[in-house]
Amino acid sequence: MHRLAVLVFDGVHSFDLSVPLQVFSTAHAPATEPDTLFGPPLYDVRVCGDGRDLAVTAVGGTEMYRHTPPYPLADALDADSIVVVGVGTGREPPAEALDLLREAYRRGVRIAAVSSGGTRVLAASGLLDGRRAATHWSRAHTLAARYPRIRVDPDVLFVDDGGLLTAAGAASGLDLCLHMIRRDFGSAVAADVARHLVVPPQRDGGQAPYVAHPEPGDRGSLEPTMRWLRQRLDTPVSLADIASHVGTSARTVHRRFREQTGTTPLQWLLRQRIHRAQELLETTDLSVEQISRYCGFGTAVAMRQHFARHVRTSPTAYRRSFRSGVT
Numbered sequence: 325m326h327r328l329a330v331l332v333f334d335g336v337h338s339f340d341l342s343v344p345l346q347v348f349s350t351a352h353a354p355a356t357e358p359d360t361l362f363g364p365p366l367y368d369v370r371v372c373g374d375g376r377d378l379a380v381t382a383v384g385g386t387e388m389y390r391h392t393p394p395y396p397l398a399d400a401l402d403a404d405s406i407v408v409v410g411v412g413t414g415r416e417p418p419a420e421a422l423d424l425l426r427e428a429y430r431r432g433v434r435i436a437a438v439s440s441g442g443t444r445v446l447a448a449s450g451l452l453d454g455r456r457a458a459t460h461w462s463r464a465h466t467l468a469a470r471y472p473r474i475r476v477d478p479d480v481l482f483v484d485d486g487g488l489l490t491a492a493g494a495a496s497g498l499d500l501c502l503h504m505i506r507r508d509f510g511s512a513v514a515a516d517v518a519r520h521l522v523v524p525p526q527r528d529g530g531q532a533p534y535v536a537h538p539e540p541g542d543r544g545s546l547e548p549t550m551r552w553l554r555q556r557l558d559t560p561v562s563l564a565d566i567a568s569h570v571g572t573s574a575r576t577v578h579r580r581f582r583e584q585t586g587t588t589p590l591q592w593l594l595r596q597r598i599h600r601a602q603e604l605l606e607t608t609d610l611s612v613e614q615i616s617r618y619c620g621f622g623t624a625v626a627m628r629q630h631f632a633r634h635v636r637t638s639p640t641a642y643r644r645s646f647r648s649g650v651t
Contacts, residue, residue, distance in 0.1 A: 325368040326508055328407060329400035331421065332371055332393050333445070334378045335412015340439040340497060341380060341391075344407045345369060347501035350517045351509065366509055372400045374418060385413050397424060405434040405504065410441020422449040429487060436489035436504060438497035440467075443490045447471045451488060458483045460493035481527060499527055510646030511599065512606045526599060546570070546584050549577075550592075557597050557620045563589055597621060598634055605643040612639045 330344050353363035373393030380391050397420065400406050406428055411417045422445070429435055429451055437443045440460040444467065446452050453473040464478030477483060482491040482500040484507075491500040502525065506514040511525070518525040549570050553561065566589050567574040581589045597619045604615045613624045621627035624639075631639050 325364075326366060326405065327403045328367045328369050328405045329395070329403035330369060330371045331397070331400055331406055331408045331425075331445075332373045332378060332391070333409070333411040333415070333417055333421065333441075334376065335381055335385065335415045336378065336409050337412070337439065337441065338380050338382060338388055339494070340409050340441065343497040344409065344438055344501055345371070347498060347517060347521065348407075348505070350520050351505050351513060352516075353509075353513075354516075366505075366513070370395045370399060370403070372397050374420065379412065381412055397421060400424060401428055401431070401433070403428075403433060405436065407501075408435065408437045408442035408445050410437065410439040410443075411445055412441065417445045417448055421445070425449045425451060432487065434487050434489070434504075436491075436500060438491050438500055440493035443467065443493075446488065446490065447474055452490070455485050455488060456483050457485075457488075457490040458492045458496070459490065463493075498523055502526065510606050511602045512646070515603070546577075546580055553593055554596055557593075557600050558618050559620060560622075561593060561620075594630065595634070598630060601627060601631075601639065602635070602642065602646075605639055606646050615639070 328344075328348055330341075332341060348367040348369050349365070351366045353366055355361060355363045371393045372395045374397050375392070377390045377392050379387045380389050382388050401424060406425070408425070425435060425446065426449055435446065435451070437446050440463050443452075443457055443459045447457070447467065447470070452471070456475040456477055458477055458480050459467050461478045464476050468474065468476040480492065481496040482489060482503060484503065489500060489504070491497050498521070502514045502518055502523075505517055506526075515525040549566065552569055553566070563574050563578070567577045570577045570580075577589060581587065581592060585592050587595075601615050601619045601621070604610055604618065610618070612627065616622065616624045616627035619627070621630065628638055631637060631642065635642060637645070
């Protein structure tokens with residue numbers, strides 16, 4: 325089992341605490357016995373703290389209840405991954421926790437912040453200096469001003485910078501946790517968790533559609549068009565085809581995709597093709613050549629090129645890694 329420590333601090337937001345506990349505890353290997361829904365759990369999840377009775381808060385910092393973490397802070401050093409839930413607004417992380425995070429990173433432990441408060445903790449530790457990091461769009465300016473050595477990205481849902489991962493906060497913590505499961509055990513396991521939680525397995529784009537603008541403009545939902553595209557992954561589709569389906573100009577559909585997904589129509593379509601190819605590599609014995617046709621890449625060479633650029637591995641290596649990870 326993958327050992328995962330959830331690091332909790334005084335004033336933690338109740339939602340931020342619940343997200344990693346729910347997501348990672350839902351991850352199970354495929355069922356091997358008849359009439360069973362789940363196989364064995366894939367993560368050993370432990371909540372670690374400094375031994376105090378900690379305030380768990382609602383939006384605005386109102387205390388809801390108190391919680392004493394069942395495991396000491398030091399236990400996090402024995403974990404394979406640490407998830408930093410975050411310190412409450414107006415509070416500072418304890419020095420011993422910052423020392424622990426620096427030592428854990430030195431030892432090669434993967435560290436993820438699933439909330440904007442968690443990103444503040446990593447920022448205070450100095451681990452994000454010189455790195456790109458995500459935070460909530462409403463807090464990006466404050467974080468960048470306080471920690472000018474961090475390259476704050478207010479547009480993305482999360483950033484995976486190797487051993488350090490940060491999320492934009494709120495529901496983007498779900499996206500980051502599912503991404504971590506996908507990295508650890510493959511997209512099929514992550515998709516099973518997402519189905520159980522009734523959330524998308526992977527949201528493309530970033531925070532653009534959620535940012536408050538004084539003039540939101542014309543933002544007709546593209547969800548019907550996205551469903552239409554997912555049903556045609558094996559078919560060549562141009563920007564003009566997409567615009568024709570939406571019933572508007574190519575320029576307008578390009579703008580709407582930017583607003584609602586944070587990327588272009590054709591880049592969004594490419595990501596869907598890659599996701600589908602990953603699923604087929606994990607769950608079928610189809611050849612790379614067959615999958616490349618089913619997913620609209622045209623040729624195996626083109627599919628390998630896209631995998632190298634976006635997945636950072638080859639289709640064959642991906643299949644070898646993630647089919648063995650779930651058997």
